[in-house]
């Protein structure tokens with residue numbers, strides 16, 4: 153199963169549009185300060201809290217922290233929203249994150265700067281095709297990554313984040329169960345090789361992580377031989393082979409704090425540099441190269457959909473009628489089952505489930 157070529161073309165066009173747009177939308181410091189104040193005031197008057205993903209722009213992450221919100225991965229974002237007293241959750245991330253927040257907090261209003269912010273993994277796994285794929289293999293447990301729609305989650309037996317994916321696969325293998333894994337082929341391949349489980353893998357990919365180049369990282373390692381390489385498992389196997397640590401967003405941040413190295417080459421979205429520099433201010437972080445020969449950028453490791461979360465759109469988040477997340481209650485109830493299964497499993501393992509893209 154793969155993303156259809158016409159859909160890939162649409163994705164490419166969206167990526168280019170938003171890369172171009174991002175270049176044009178730089179704010180002056182005064183404009184940025186005014187927008188931040190405007191958003192802060194509205195969050196307070198609307199009894200709302202801002203919850204941002206690690207991959208959003210530094211000014212969005214800073215604002216979330218300054219206003220009592222949180223910066224995290226998608227599941228922790230949903231959990232934070234659940235525990236917080238605010239009636240409205242403003243989710244700065246991509247659409248599946250807003251949906252996960254709504255599934256786990258059906259009584260709350262969930263708003264996003266734009267519902268156009270999506271994810272190539274979500275786009276590449278439409279529920280009708282995926283459901284047919286599952287129906288064709290009824291003997292397999294269906295394990296889906298958090299980066300999927302509510303409908304795909306509702307079709308699954310398990311939802312996993314990258315930090316618990318391996319544990320779940322090993323658990324299912326021990327029980328003699330075979331697995332369908334969706335949608336990320338690189339993460340699925342990594343889990344299959346590490347666990348030895350019998351896994352049938354859907355053919356989706358993250359357009360950011362798939363672009364990291366092993367050759368470029370190896371070249372960079374020659375320049376900085378003391379640097380440790382931290383890699384997100386949505387990256388290709390050739391890149392994972394060069395890693396000193398493979399891990400989720402949260403695990404990458406933790407590794408940077410715990411490892412003795414002073415310098416790191418980081419293969420994940422560059423939005424994570426805000427947290428890395430905040431948590432390990434005395435260390436140096438270098439973005440892993442994505443550029444091939446002839447490319448005009450050294451690294452394009454910046455998700456175009458995450459980049460749609462801008463201060464300007466955030467400032468208008470309460471004034472539009474096209475940016476609220478709705479999940480059909482019956483669908484949400486079904487999607488809760490595999491999500492809860494992961495949370496219960498994690499509780500039994502006593503591990504955190506932080507760490508999807």
Ligand code: SF4
Pocket residue numbers: 207246270271272273299358359360361421455456457458509
């Ligand atoms: S970085 Fe990749 S996995 Fe994360 S939202 Fe963007 S496309 Fe999806």
